[in-house]
Amino acid sequence: MIPTxxxxxxxxxxxxxxxxxxxxxxxxxxxxxHSLLPALKLRRESAGTLVDLWPLRGELAGVRRDGDExxxxxxxxxxxxxTDPLVTERLPLxxxxxxxxxxxQVRRRGNIGGSLAFAARAGDLPGVxxxxxxxxxxxxxxxxxxLSIDELLVGDQQTALADDELIVEVRFPDRGxxxxxxxxxxxxxxxxxxxxxxxxxxxAGTCVALTNVAARAxxxxxxxxxLAAGSSPNGDLAALLGEAIDPVDDLKASADYRxxxxxxxxxxxxxxxx
Amino acid sequence: xSTHEVNVAVNGTPTATTVEARTLLVQLLRGPLGLTGxxxxxxxxxxxxCTVLIDGEPVKSCTVLAVQADGSEVTTVEGLADxxxxxxxxxxxxxxxxxxxxxxxxxxxxxxxxxxxxxPDPDEAQIRDYLDGCMCRCTGYQxxxxxxxxxxxHPADEEVAS
Numbered sequence: 001m002i003p004t005x006x007x008x009x010x011x012x013x014x015x016x017x018x019x020x021x022x023x024x025x026x027x028x029x030x031x032x033x034h035s036l037l038p039a040l041k042l043r044r045e046s047a048g049t050l051v052d053l054w055p056l057r058g059e060l061a062g063v064r065r066d067g068d069e070x071x072x073x074x075x076x077x078x079x080x081x082x083t084d085p086l087v088t089e090r091l092p093l094x095x096x097x098x099x100x101x102x103x104x105q106v107r108r109r110g111n112i113g114g115s116l117a118f119a120a121r122a123g124d125l126p127g128v129x130x131x132x133x134x135x136x137x138x139x140x141x142x143x144x145x146x147l148s149i150d151e152l153l154v155g156d157q158q159t160a161l162a163d164d165e166l167i168v169e170v171r172f173p174d175r176g177x178x179x180x181x182x183x184x185x186x187x188x189x190x191x192x193x194x195x196x197x198x199x200x201x202x203x204a205g206t207c208v209a210l211t212n213v214a215a216r217a218x219x220x221x222x223x224x225x226x227l228a229a230g231s232s233p234n235g236d237l238a239a240l241l242g243e244a245i246d247p248v249d250d251l252k253a254s255a256d257y258r259x260x261x262x263x264x265x266x267x268x269x270x271x272x273x274x
Numbered sequence: 275x276s277t278h279e280v281n282v283a284v285n286g287t288p289t290a291t292t293v294e295a296r297t298l299l300v301q302l303l304r305g306p307l308g309l310t311g312x313x314x315x316x317x318x319x320x321x322x323x324c325t326v327l328i329d330g331e332p333v334k335s336c337t338v339l340a341v342q343a344d345g346s347e348v349t350t351v352e353g354l355a356d357x358x359x360x361x362x363x364x365x366x367x368x369x370x371x372x373x374x375x376x377x378x379x380x381x382x383x384x385x386x387x388x389x390x391x392x393x394p395d396p397d398e399a400q401i402r403d404y405l406d407g408c409m410c411r412c413t414g415y416q417x418x419x420x421x422x423x424x425x426x427x428h429p430a431d432e433e434v435a436s
Contacts (some may be wrong), residue, residue, distance in 0.1 A: 001296075001298065001301065001317065002296040002298070004296070005275035005294070005295075005296060006275065006276075006295055006296060007275065007276040007295055008276055008278065008295035008339065008341050009276075010341075010344075030339075030342075033337060033338065033339070033342070034319060034337055037319075037337050037338075037339070038318060038319050038337065040296075041317065041318075050295065050339075052341070052342060054342065102407070103322070103406045103407030104332060104385065104403075104404050104405070104406060104407045105322060105325055105332045105333050105334045105385070105407040106319065106334070106407060108331045108332065108333055109333060109337070109338070189406060190320060190406070190407070
């Protein structure tokens with residue numbers, strides 16, 4: 001049950017949704033609800049008004065090609081990311097990672113926009129989108145803007161979105177994937193990753209992102225530079241990663257164990273991605 | 275706290291109920307609609323005992339507001355049988371002892387029914403993967419897998435000897 005009270009309104013279109021977010025008291029966006037509703041049950045979040053975005057799926061869900069970019073609507077669900085032919089062919093890292101999230105039921109409500117907007121430090125998709133250099137298109141009351149995934153992610157459940165802004169779509173450069181790997185360590189089924197590593201190799205080079213080793217997903221910049229310079233970094237992985245990551249102790253794992261996992265999973269990811 | 279009239283077709287029957295915004299779909303089903311087959315096992319979106327089909331798709335009804343389901347078709351475990359004729363997955367659970375305490379069973383049955391609709395002949399790996407959102411503390415899962423395989427091998431158009 002939800003012990004806190006709030007109002008609910010169903011958005012009719014994107015403009016109405018953004019207007020409601022800007023003007024309704026304590027407005028929060030409700031998409032799949034599988035991050036927000038559990039948080040409301042635990043009183044970790046509060047809301048004056050929930051603005052239901054589900055009717056916007058007609059305009060904000062789906063995958064398409066736009067020139068040399070792949071464009072994914074914010075309300076595209078995990079189950080759709082797993083199976084869409086453009087995603088499985090051109091962004092296989094994303095298709096595979098989407099299937100690891102939650103479970104069958106969760107994947108029919110959770111969606112890419114919600115995952116990025118909630119920006120949980122252990123969430124799978126922010127790190128994946130970071131490795132794929134996604135750009136986020138955001139609609140506010142007065143303007144539409146575009147920001148990199150790196151600009152969007154600020155901290156644990158903190159983003160650069162203003163209160164009246166909604167993610168509309170995520171745009172990925174179609175680099176042609178030569179190899180990829182998603183290494184996701186969990187202790188139990190349905191767990192958030194203790195640590196995860198996203199790796200994708202293309203003509204443009206190798207991108208490596210790590211999940212749950214810092215307040216937000218991070219790119220392994222020093223490692224990528226070493227790879228681009230042609231070095232084979234296996235012996236120096238921990239040192240190369242050390243600059244990017246700042247893990248914490250929590251109930252799942254110690255910071256030291258997360259550092260260990262980060263190096264092991266990165267090594268496996270690099271091998272698997274070729 | 276706003277209240278809303280929620281119109282949901284449940285197991286083929288139209289319903290109209292006034293609920294608070296915060297009322298969960300599982301609370302609507304079990305309370306005003308009297309359909310207590312759907313269970314609340316965890317209320318933390320893990321166990322899957324609350325799973326129902328919303329427009330044919332398995333969803334955890336403890337993590338959906340009743341108002342979100344306005345205008346949808348919902349199938350609960352009570353809606354799987356055709357009168358006295360059990361659905362193949364229900365008969366499979368009878369034939370292969372797919373339950374013990376039965377608490378997880380409604381969620382497993384609705385999810386498995388959705389699987390068989392999408393994949394009529396799933397192998398064990400596909401069954402285990404699709405049911406990854408349903409937790410069972412009694413059976414150790416193998417008999418659940420056997421029950422779903424039985425249902426795949428005995429689809430609805432066959433006669434079943436009782």
